[in-house]
Structures are given as structure tokens and as C-alpha cells.
Amino acid sequence: MNQHTVTIEVAGRRLKIACPQGQESALLLAAKELDKRLGACQSQGKVFKTAEQTMLMVSLNLANDLLTQQQSFEQEKQQLQSKIDLLQQTIGQAVQNQEKSA
Structure with a gap:
């Protein structure tokens, strides 16, 4: 299966991720969901020592x-x-x- 890189943004960081061809939309949605949940965690005041x-x-x-x-x-x-x-x-x-x- 052909792979190429997709740029995602999570927690303000831009990352290039290898992605199978045809799965770009799923990867972008997953990154968006992760970023949303990270934001919700921070907005709820949950404090952890490190990112x-x-x-x-x-x-x-x-x-x-x-x-x-x-x-x-x-x-x-x-x-x-x-x-x-x-x-x-x-x-x-x-x-x-x-x-x-x-």
C-alpha cells in the first residue's frame, strides 16, 4: 500500500505523519478529535506535570x-x-x- 505524509496539528504542534493512501481524511479527523479532547482536558483545569x-x-x-x-x-x-x-x-x-x- 502506498504511503505518503500528511501534516496534522495537535496541541499547537504541526506534525508530518506517514499515512496510507486513501486514509488521509480518517487521519485528519483522528487528529482533530485528539486535539479537541486535549483542549477539553485543559479547559476543565486538569493539570498534569508534562504535555x-x-x-x-x-x-x-x-x-x-x-x-x-x-x-x-x-x-x-x-x-x-x-x-x-x-x-x-x-x-x-x-x-x-x-x-x-x-
Whole structure:
């Protein structure tokens, strides 16, 4: 996959990041979200000793949000699969009943 560099800005720093071709928009959105969360952390008065600690805390919060969403999607997937299974069973029974009465 071809890679090229994309310039992003996070916490007032401009960085050139290697990015797979076609993923530029996703990278820019991710950088924007990270910058937004860093700004929110600072505006809430959360004080860390270094910028790296602040970045680490925001990154951990993002990772936690991702894991929470993944768990939620997995639960929804299981619920939908249960509904599909029930529908298939109901349809199967209806077909059997139809065949018996025919």
C-alpha cells in the first residue's frame, strides 16, 4: 500500500505523519478529535506535570471509549443474531406447518 505524509496539528504542534493512501481524511479527523479532547482536558483545569502525561491520559480515555464501543457493538451483534435465529426458527416452523396442511 502506498504511503505518503500528511501534516496534522495537535496541541499547537504541526506534525508530518506517514499515512496510507486513501486514509488521509480518517487521519485528519483522528487528529482533530485528539486535539479537541486535549483542549477539553485543559479547559476543565486538569493539570498534569508534562504535555506527555496529558497526551497519555487523553489517549487512555480514547482507548477506553473505543473498548466500550466495541463491547456495546458486540452485545448488539449478539442480540441481533438471537433475533435472526428466532425469526429463522419461526419461519421454519411456519413452512413445516404449511407443508403438513397442504
